Amino acid sequence: MKDSAARHKDETVITSDLLRQLAYNEKMAELGKISAGIVHELNTPLSVIISASQMIMREEGVPEAVLEMVSRISSEARRLSHLTRGLLNFSSHDETIGEIDLNLTVDFILNFLNYEAARRGVVILKRFDHTLPVIRSDANLLKQILLNLIMNALQAMETSGGKLLVETSPGNADSVCFSIADNGPGIPAENIERIFDRYFTTKKPGEGTGLGLFVTKSLVENMGGEVVVTCRNGGGTIFTVTLPVKL
Ligand SMILES: Nc1ncnc2c1ncn2[C@@H]1O[C@H](COP(=O)(O)OP(=O)(O)OP(=O)(O)O)[C@@H](O)[C@H]1O
Ligand SMILES: [Mg+2]
DSSP, rough: OOOOHHHHHHHHHHHHHHHHHHHHHHHHHHHHHHHHHHHHHHHHHHHHHHHHHHHHHHHOOOOOHHHHHHHHHHHHHHHHHHHHHHHHHHHHHOOOEEOOOOHHHHHHHHHTTTHHHHHHOOEEEEEOOOOOOOOOEEEHHHHHHHHHHHHHHHHOOOSSSSSSEEEEEETTEEEEEEEEOOOSSOOOOHHHHHTTSSSSOOSSSTTTSHHHHHHHHHHHHHHEEEEEEEEEHHHHHEEEEEEEOOO
16 A cells, blocks of 8 residues: 555646646647638638539439539538547537537547548458447546547558457446557557556657556546457457446
């Protein structure tokens, strides 16, 4: 059992690391505010494009080839509009503690990272349990946990043939689980004990702070849950997070 001075020191260190990540997040938030303005402005012309293309498609006598092109314009504009709304939603600070559908939150982050996955040629497989209870948690913190773990998995799969399997499942009594499995190179035995340490990184300077997993573990444990890492035979890594249904 730690005495209170040691515990106080630990808490101070965790707080200063969280503050460091928060400062970084603040900088990103500033950038986010600027882009949110641009994204917001994009929504108006996008709505015009969507409704104008629908009007053309309702016209009679429009040649098949034109209809085909207009329908492509419409679906691409919808995709952009969906993406921009997602970005605005993600940069929002409004959400606090509330009832969360884990599957929807995981799906939201996967959509958000779709581009990051696509540019690495990573195929995403989802295996969701649709009988999960809603959980009481902080949606923004849960998104940050998912973002850290999924980004790490994507960054580990830089070579072709990457597969990301994201599963949700009921945990033991009153808990839910999600796991993120990749088929990257795995984590060498000599590093596995250190990956949750603050500032531990194998990435090049400027590419990683080594705070992602440290902050992730702190957030999960603050929520009363746990995060476990396993390395698969034949390569690949699985991170499994268990969270209580109620905070
Ligand atoms: N899915 C994974 N596959 C292989 N190695 C991993 C995986 N996830 C984490 N690691 C290892 O753990 C280290 C620490 O991860 P962590 O998220 O804490 O920091 P980082 O990703 O290096 O930097 P940051 O998260 O600040 O960008 C990584 O540098 C990497 O070596
Ligand atoms: Mg990371």
